[in-house]
Amino acid sequence: MDNQSYGIDKESAHKRAIELIPEEFFWDCTDELAPFGSDEGDQALADYRSWRQAFPGSKTLDCLKWVINEVAEMEMADYNETLVS
Numbered sequence: 555m556d557n558q559s560y561g562i563d564k565e566s567a568h569k570r571a572i573e574l575i576p577e578e579f580f581w582d583c584t585d586e587l588a589p590f591g592s593d594e595g596d597q598a599l600a601d602y603r604s605w606r607q608a609f610p611g612s613k614t615l616d617c618l619k620w621v622i623n624e625v626a627e628m629e630m631a632d633y634n635e636t637l638v639s
Contacts, residue, residue, distance in 0.1 A: 562590050
């Protein structure tokens with residue numbers, strides 16, 4: 555990873571990210587139950603970072619659509635606003 559620490563941590567996080575997600579649990583890459591602590595969460599973070607590098611000006615929702623359509627092989631119509639929000 556070019557000039558980027560691996561994983562996710564509060565020390566290198568954007569100020570707004572910390573405001574939105576202040577709980578330590580979400581920043582713990584060693585806890586299997588934390589969002590990025592499991593193998594799947596770790597892979598999701600790596601995929602997101604690769605996607606962001608390839609599409610730096612795109613909205614995050616476009617990544618979510620890509621994951622649903624291409625990775626999960628599902629349709630966006632299967633999701634509703636409650637799940638997305």
